[in-house]
Amino acid sequence: MCGMPQPPPVRSTTPPPRPDASMSLLTNVMDHSLDDGYAEAAARKTADDAGGMPRTVRARLGLAAGLVLAAVVVTVGAAQARVAAPTVARERQELIDRIQRETAAADKLEGTVDKLRDDVSARQREALKKDGGGDRADLVGLLSGAVAVHGPGVKLVVNDAEEASTGGGGNPRETSGFSDTGRVRDRDMQRVVNGLWESGAEAIAINGQRLTALSAIRAAGDAILVDNRPLVPPYTVLAVGDGRRLSTRFQNSADGLYLHALQENYKIRTGISAEGDVRLPAAPSVTVRTAQPSTGKGTS
Numbered sequence: 001m002c003g004m005p006q007p008p009p010v011r012s013t014t015p016p017p018r019p020d021a022s023m024s025l026l027t028n029v030m031d032h033s034l035d036d037g038y039a040e041a042a043a044r045k046t047a048d049d050a051g052g053m054p055r056t057v058r059a060r061l062g063l064a065a066g067l068v069l070a071a072v073v074v075t076v077g078a079a080q081a082r083v084a085a086p087t088v089a090r091e092r093q094e095l096i097d098r099i100q101r102e103t104a105a106a107d108k109l110e111g112t113v114d115k116l117r118d119d120v121s122a123r124q125r126e127a128l129k130k131d132g133g134g135d136r137a138d139l140v141g142l143l144s145g146a147v148a149v150h151g152p153g154v155k156l157v158v159n160d161a162e163e164a165s166t167g168g169g170g171n172p173r174e175t176s177g178f179s180d181t182g183r184v185r186d187r188d189m190q191r192v193v194n195g196l197w198e199s200g201a202e203a204i205a206i207n208g209q210r211l212t213a214l215s216a217i218r219a220a221g222d223a224i225l226v227d228n229r230p231l232v233p234p235y236t237v238l239a240v241g242d243g244r245r246l247s248t249r250f251q252n253s254a255d256g257l258y259l260h261a262l263q264e265n266y267k268i269r270t271g272i273s274a275e276g277d278v279r280l281p282a283a284p285s286v287t288v289r290t291a292q293p294s295t296g297k298g299t300s
Contacts, residue, residue, distance in 0.1 A: 121146060121282050145212035145283035149203050152243045153278040154250070158184055158192060158259070159234035161267035182266050184233060186219035188259070192237060193217065195255025200246050201239035203280050207231045210283040227284070234269075243274030 124146050161182025193211065196204055204211045209226040216227060223230045239246060250256045251272065262268040 117284055145203070145210045148280060148282045149240055150277055150279040151202075151240045153201070153238060153240040153275055154196075154243055154247045154272060155275050155278065156192065156196070156237040156239070156250075156272045157234050157270065158189070158237065159269040160184055161269065163267075182268055183222060184224070184235060184262075184268060186217050186224045188262065188268075189224060189235060189237075190217050191255045191258055195250050195253050195259075196237065196239045196246070198255070199241075199249035199253055201241045203240040205238050205280040207236055208281060210281055212283050215283075238275075238278045238280055240278060240280060243276070247272055247274050 164182035189206065193204055193206070206217075206226050209215075209229055209231070211226070216225075218225045218228075220230070224235070225231070251260075259268075259270055263270050
């Protein structure tokens with residue numbers, strides 16, 4: 001018996017799987033070893049090189065043009081500086097001459113003021129002797145600061161700390177305490193002077209400025225003013241009185257302990273010594289006022 005003919009085997013059109021099909025990521029990296037961005041840049045460079053001059057030549061030409069431009073700018077600037085130099089020098093010399101003239105004029109006026117001040121002081125002394133009489137006039141002149149004085153006393157030097165700074169924003173110490181700055185403030189000098197008066201000083205001067213009952217110690221920024229005259233540290237305080245006793249009493253007073261606290265905590269430098277003879281000038285100007293008896297009439 002003859003069997004039925006068998007149909008030919010059906011062949012699949014699907015290709016057999018690759019042996020490395022399970023390593024798709026590695027296969028992709030091997031098939032596309034050059035990144036698309038790098039490939040695009042390489043193609044663009046090839047096109048540029050084919051269409052014109054090489055890229056390196058253009059870069060060199062651009063660099064050369066930049067250097068030439070910079071050289072031109074420098075040359076023009078130097079030429080302008082040479083042209084302006086004589087004008088600047090002339091203006092500078094004119095400014096120096098003006099400063100010298102104004103300084104000389106100020107010195108001359110200051111000399112005139114000193115002469116007038118001496119004349120006023122002499123007239124005040126004569127008026128005190130005429131109206132007060134004898135020793136009383138001398139005492140009034142001493143207490144008012146109208147006459148120069150000398151005698152035993154103390155010398156007190158107060159100076160900023162060696163590494164003084166203005167601290168946070170240059171603000172002075174608060175009234176209730178200290179700050180981390182090492183600068184001497186106007187209220188420090190006020191306490192020093194008041195302490196010396198309380199300890200028995202008869203006359204006081206700071207850096208040559210005689211203090212009177214009308215004197216004021218104030219501040220303008222970081223500067224200390226005595227009767228509106230700025231002082232420069234170190235501040236030298238001279239006081240006439242019983243030197244040793246005055247020194248001891250001041251150092252044991254509250255104001256002396258205050259000054260000692262500034263020295264210990266904020267490195268403000270101080271030094272006090274008894275002197276056999278200290279000389280204090282007269283106050284620059286003393287305004288003498290006299291009282292008149294009331295007439296008994298009311299004022300409108």
